[in-house]
Amino acid sequence: MRAPLRVIAIFLALARAAICAEGFQAGLGRADITPAEPIRLAGYASRTKPSESVAQHLFTKALAVRDPAGQLTIIITADTIGVPRWFTDQLAGRIEAELKVPRERIVFACSHSHSTPVIDGCLTDMYGLAGAEAEAVSRYTKFFLEQAFAAAQGAAYRCLYELFPIAASAR
């Protein structure tokens, strides 16, 4: 089976599993993570100066799923090159503390975009940033962490209180 067909087959199998599963609920959350100031972008050594404009907005998004036993699982994605361990540790720690979702039920996935800001602690040695450029990266990373939590919180809230059944998403 060709790769795209295999992906579609897997998607349909998963979708069917979700549609057939009684008692599951889902909620979505999203937060903008477009930098508010010029910032060094990730992934190319030939880039030697900060960004000059915004071509597209960047987002972090979350899906929360509540199973029939009442347990929540949260999947978070982000338009970013990648994040270091401390970032996911802090994000998961806050989700555990404030949303009561245990670490083993939290997934964080990055798109690995090379058109997004450098993240503090993620291969930062490669860029040799100092002064104002390093401070902008630090500010952005803190903002991104806040927004990732906001997306997760929004998804969890909608999942628990707006009672959106997964089956409705297939109609």
Ligand SMILES: [Zn+2]
């Ligand atoms: Zn890469």
